Amino acid sequence: MVKVENLVKNYGNFKLELSMEIADGRVTGIVGKNGAGKSTTIKSILGLIKPDGGHVTINGVEAERLSSRDKEKIGVSLSDSGFSMLLSIRDIICILKKMYPAFDEAFFTNSCKAQGLPMNKQIKEYSTGMRAKLRALIAMSHGAQLLVMDEPTAGLDVEARNDILDMIRNYLREDDKRSVLISSHISSDLEGLCDDIYLIHDGKVVLHEDTDAILDNYGVLKVSEEAYEQLDKSYILRSRKDSFGYSCFTNEKHYYAENNPGIVIENSGIDDLILMMTGGN
Amino acid sequence: MHIILNNNSMVPIYEQLMDQVKNEIISGELAEGEALPSVRALSGELRISALTVKKAYDKLEEEGFVVTVHGKGTYVAATDKSLAMEARRKTVEDDFAAAIRKAGSVGFSKEDIMEIVKIILEEY
Numbered sequence: 140m141v142k143v144e145n146l147v148k149n150y151g152n153f154k155l156e157l158s159m160e161i162a163d164g165r166v167t168g169i170v171g172k173n174g175a176g177k178s179t180t181i182k183s184i185l186g187l188i189k190p191d192g193g194h195v196t197i198n199g200v201e202a203e204r205l206s207s208r209d210k211e212k213i214g215v216s217l218s219d220s221g222f223s224m225l226l227s228i229r230d231i232i233c234i235l236k237k238m239y240p241a242f243d244e245a246f247f248t249n250s251c252k253a254q255g256l257p258m259n260k261q262i263k264e265y266s267t268g269m270r271a272k273l274r275a276l277i278a279m280s281h282g283a284q285l286l287v288m289d290e291p292t293a294g295l296d297v298e299a300r301n302d303i304l305d306m307i308r309n310y311l312r313e314d315d316k317r318s319v320l321i322s323s324h325i326s327s328d329l330e331g332l333c334d335d336i337y338l339i340h341d342g343k344v345v346l347h348e349d350t351d352a353i354l355d356n357y358g359v360l361k362v363s364e365e366a367y368e369q370l371d372k373s374y375i376l377r378s379r380k381d382s383f384g385y386s387c388f389t390n391e392k393h394y395y396a397e398n399n400p401g402i403v404i405e406n407s408g409i410d411d412l413i414l415m416m417t418g419g420n
Numbered sequence: 421m422h423i424i425l426n427n428n429s430m431v432p433i434y435e436q437l438m439d440q441v442k443n444e445i446i447s448g449e450l451a452e453g454e455a456l457p458s459v460r461a462l463s464g465e466l467r468i469s470a471l472t473v474k475k476a477y478d479k480l481e482e483e484g485f486v487v488t489v490h491g492k493g494t495y496v497a498a499t500d501k502s503l504a505m506e507a508r509r510k511t512v513e514d515d516f517a518a519a520i521r522k523a524g525s526v527g528f529s530k531e532d533i534m535e536i537v538k539i540i541l542e543e544y
Contacts, residue, residue: 166470289440308464315460331467351472355432396430 140165140198140285140318147192148342155179155342158193164315166307168333168350170409172417176342177322178218180223181289184320185215194312197285199417211239214283216274218290224263228256231277234413239281254302268299275303276337279310288317300325316386328408330354336409340417350388350419358392359411361403371398377415388415397420421449421457433468436477445485445496446504456486458492489537 141161148155155176160229160313161167169177180319186202200209222231228251234409235242251258254272275291286307287319304402311317323329328337330350334408338346348357362370363384365394374391388411391393422437423440425433444450456462459477463470480486485504509542523533 158525164470304467305464308460308467311470312458312460312464315458332469334469334471349471350469351475353434354427393430404430406430 141184141320142196143180143184143193143200144195145193145382146180146190146195148179148183148188148190150179153342155183157213157339157344158344159337159344159347161318161320164316165335166311166319166333168321168336169339170324170326170329170336170413171339172413173340175417178289178337179342180289181217181320181322181355185213185287203390211241211281212284214281214286215285216288216291218293221270221274221277222262225261227261228258228273231273235277235280241282242280249289250276252282259359268295271295272303272306275306278341284314284317284384286317286321286359288319288321289326290322292323292325296403300328304328307332312343326413336412338409338412338416345416346412353388353409353412354406356392357388357407357412358395359405359406359415360387360389360392360395360409362387366386366402379415379418388412421462423462423466425468431450433477434472434479437466437468437473438479441480442483442485442504445499446508447500448501450496452498454496456496458493468520 140163143157143159145158146155153174153176157176157315159167159178159180167181171177183190183200184197185207186195186313189203190377197209197213198203226234232244232247235247236244248258251273254269254276256265256273256276262273265273270289271294275288278286278288288307292303295303301345307319307321311319315399316406321333330353333350335347335349336353360370360375361381361383365385367378369386370387374389374394375387376387376390379386379388388407392406395402396404421441421444423437427433428432429436441450441456450456455479459470459473461473463473466473477488481488481494485497485499486494487497505542520533523536528536
């Protein structure tokens with residue numbers, strides 16, 4: 140669906156340089172700290188910024204050359220853009236109808252009602268959660284094959300986040316060729332949704348892995364200093380000195396569980412991945 | 421299907437899912453020819469990645485519990501349940517054998533082992 144090849148973008152001292160791929164029917168997540176380059180990557184994929192090098196293609200078409208026809212098949216929800224705050228959902232429906240021939244008015248109105256979004260109120264009177272839901276629903280309202288969402292759950296309470304994630308799940312259920320690219324700071328959101336995860340740090344891909352491999356095989360070993368000396372470090376990706384000894388990040392926790400009876404191993408999630416792979420040594 | 425997943429377990433999610441589907445097939449709760457939920461539907465319901473569900477379905481197919489008809493869905497295969505049951509019993513026997521070997525290696529006698537089994541059974 141989407142191919143990013145050797146993308147380069149310079150912003151003063153910051154240099155983004157990465158490749159990634161989103162296959163048909165896949166949900167791909169991007170994680171990383173603030174300023175790691177997540178939004179820049181997303182904007183390059185959408186052709187909103189011009190890369191200094193490399194190629195981004197969507198279904199074989201260069202991102203900068205996408206026709207409006209091609210763009211109709213992409214649903215986008217960006218954190219800092221949207222319709223004017225002075226409009227109401229009724230106004231937005233009129234605009235969407237003109238913009239997207241495939242706009243599904245029944246789906247959109249029903250979903251807005253189901254989420255409790257008032258049709259006639261101006262968006263400026265909406266809460267943060269309501270605005271986020273509206274952005275997500277607009278992205279899904281026109282049968283897009285690709286959904287690109289930059290931080291769709293940022294700043295929301297747990298219930299609103301779940302509502303949005305469930306919307307994405309329902310959207311995926313409709314057609315198994317649909318793909319999603321999503322970035323988030325909230326790892327648990329991605330753990331339950333994404334098929335694979337890219338960890339970006341300082342403009343580069345530090346790690347690309349299937350989510351189930353992260354959850355099943357990655358872990359944090361907690362060992363004393365003496366035990367650390369003895370430890371077979373073949374599958375230790377990073378270690379960090381802690382008050383009790385060492386925290387070691389591994390991608391083969393079952394190997395250590397079998398060979399080191401009694402060793403303390405914590406299951407790790409994407410949060411550990413970010414902490415251990417972008418800090419420590 | 422009733423699936424309960426434990427995210428804190430050391431057992432991989434796809435294995436937990438496989439085991440529970442297998443149990444339902446062996447117990448007859450999932451009948452032969454019955455359709456399993458689609459990969460996307462089940463992943464949405466359980467809030468796990470679709471790849472994890474697909475992995476579980478693929479392995480179940482490898483082991484002959486289900487068949488996937490391309491473009492249609494995944495169905496419970498015609499399995500010989502007594503064979504599946506036999507395989508289950510075999511794994512339990514293996515677990516017993518392993519425990520007995522372990523007990524032997526730390527010097528337990530046959531009587532000690534019988535005694536432990538008795539005590540555990542009483543509490544059971």
